Amino acid sequence: MNDTPEAKGDIVVHVAGLKNSFGDQVVHDGIDLDVSRGEILGVVGGSGTGKSVLMRSIIGLQAPTAGVVDVFGESMIGREEYEAKRVRQRWGVLFQNGALFSTLTVAENVQVPIREYFPDLDPQLLDEIAAYKVAMTGLPAEAGPKYPSELSGGMRKRAGLARALALDPQLLFLDEPTAGLDPISAAAFDELIRSLRQTMDLTVFLITHDLDTLYAICDRVAVIADKHIIAVGTIAELLALDHPWIQEYFNGPRGRGAANSAARAEGTNGA
Ligand SMILES: Nc1ncnc2c1ncn2[C@@H]1O[C@H](COP(=O)(O)OP(=O)(O)OP(=O)(O)O)[C@@H](O)[C@H]1O
Ligand SMILES: [Mg+2]
DSSP: OTTSGGGGSSEEEEEEEEEEEETTEEEEEEEEEEEETTOEEEEEOOTTSSHHHHHHHHTTSSOOSEEEEEETTEEOTTOOHHHHHHHHTTEEEEOTTOOOOTTSOHHHHHHHHHHHHOTTOOHHHHHHHHHHHHHHTTOOGGGTTSOGGGSOHHHHHHHHHHHHTTTOOSEEEEESTTTTOOHHHHHHHHHHHHHHHHHHTOEEEEEOOOHHHHHHHOSEEEEEETTEEEEEEOHHHHHTSOOHHHHHHHHSHHHHHHHHHHHHHHHHHHO
């Protein structure tokens, strides 16, 4: 099958005609979206528009009622578990609520996906890999033996990221990674994602409400509204569209504030 999206070489996630419903409630009525290799794609939309459901249907946790979902050129719909597992190994996920196992320490949480794929790994090596992943996300080594309840919100996000990076993924799904963080921690998290993209050659699917994040690290932004992706493009391209939600979002007081600080940061960097 040479016409698969991956055969084209640059499409990592391909979603077409995706429909999702819960009972009578239609959440998605034909979602089309491609994520290109190496890009950080931001996904925005009002609360409850179906951003998390979209992510869940891409990673196979939500069975859509119709449509196509290909990841790395392989269909994710109706996949046998062993086949899905092979593709799953190539991505990492940071869920909106963190989803760390509360009865496991941070290091043990990071080890969960590694144990799943490499059950015979030497325990000492497992510890070393976990410690390395914890350090990679900027957590202090002391965080490794702590339980999630013993961490601050920002540290929990980093711990979730460490677990998402456990298997050296090529693709990262992040659902609201900076929600609830103070602006300095949020900016540091953005910087971390940007540098990981560079060093690990990652493609990133990033759901966020954080306008600063969108300006700081996203190459393109997809807007979800009215059960569809209504636009995808750079922020400049989106700003040129005459859609009321997009205008309100990017040109409202917060949007303008984020644009101004992005412009200031650019000026500082360029100096
Ligand atoms: N498992 C489920 N069962 C029933 N309804 C669900 C389920 N998961 C999500 N929904 C509904 O689907 C809609 C979209 O939810 P989703 O979590 O994707 O929103 P969201 O865009 O991520 O919102 P937020 O920005 O608040 O995180 C909501 O109306 C929600 O109630
Ligand atoms: Mg959500």
